[in-house]
Amino acid sequence: GQLKPWNGPRQAVVSPIHLRGPDGALTPVEIGSVPQGGIAEAQEALEAAVAAYDSGRGAWPTMPVVERIACMKSFVAQMVARRREIVELIMWEIAKTLPDSEKEFDRTVEYIRASIDALRDLDNDNSRFRVVEGTIGQIRRTPLGVVLCMGPYNYPLNETFATLIPALIMGNTMVFKPPRFGVLLFQPLLEAFRSAFPPGVINMVYGKGSEIVPHLLESGKVTALTLIGSSKVADHLKKLHPKVNRLRAILGLDAKNAAIVLPDADIELAVKECLLGALSFNGQRCTALKMLIVHRSIADRFLERFVEELDKLKFGMPWDKGVSITPLPDLAKTAYMTECVEDAKAKGARVVNAGGGESSATFFHPAVVYPVAEGMKLYREEQFGPIVPVMPFDDIETALDYVITSDHGQQVSIFSASPELVGTLVDPLVNQVCRVNINCQCQRGPDVFPFTGRKDSAEGTLSVTDALRSFSIRSMIATKKTESNEA
């Protein structure tokens, strides 16, 4: 794969951060370049991954777990040594604030360490024997094969590694394509990949996803696909595999998490959590609150306090102290935000905060849009950006119906001071989504908790232990009990 030196054409990488040039105009900043790979390089990467999986004893998939763990520890040590460089690349490539870029890095290191610990507890070490009805079974966790891994731009390191690391450590071999925004940050890791893992085990491919990825899947040689991204893209990609029904897919997809704010809610708490939930990293989290459903009797008070708190958020560059709102990845994203807001306005909603919806280059001033109703784009589309749609409700059934009739099923938040009332809502809701958050925003972590979704929101479960299971199969070696092996 492309861990080799590259002498071919290169593709410029442009930051979402626009800086003022000598003429005073805001212009995008070029921050580096990556190899412009194509189908030939992708094919080479695939062949390397297949060969590394199929080769004999002592190779990665058959390597004793303790040795795989040693490789992973060597990798993580080298990764930690490059922390500063990687954090700065995250910040420049996706305009994530410096503290959040640091959190992303540190959380990823923690995740790798936790995966190593969890691996020791899984039944993977040849020591699990069971004797049942005269058959001795040695149960092992074995890898799946070649895994094609793609991460998202909003957590380019963390969410790529949330699938890549467990797949790798379980003995799979990998072809991995970094996201378009968040590609340079893997460069400081190339040497670590090379020195920590045997050749062919991890193969990074660059280039146009729309060319390379279909080629890889159509080959039929990819055993598992892991993608954190859009449901539509995942559906399209899966169908390209000649044995689609046998392709294992571990997917984190679209979500439209709602917060239901009941009339007896602690408004200050609800505002604080909803603001964080809706706007941290400019709303670019799959777990973000993308619809606030607020009881009509408290809607005015809630909106007033929400806007007051929003107005305190600092806009700026990701390295500015105390900044919350930073540039979006590109102009197409700001254009889509504007389209969503204009659509809602044309259909009867208004932007309730001053300046909401205004944009300059890749900056977009968060817009609180009220009242959002069926028929508007914001009602069902996952805006994945700094827009806060707010919908009033009179009857709790309306709020529940919104969640139940959604195509998405990741999480929901409920805000209420009444444990009894919350109790009546939890059971129906937890059968519709995979996590119900009481008096707090939606989120993925802590990473030992299961992370998944129903309907179009996910396939398979991530979290430290669940991910190790997702990327492996329980296999066994069996023999009949005889007098000689009885001991």
Ligand code: G3H
């Ligand atoms: O973008 C989707 C991520 O899984 C969100 O993770 O809730 O930790 O920000 P987070």
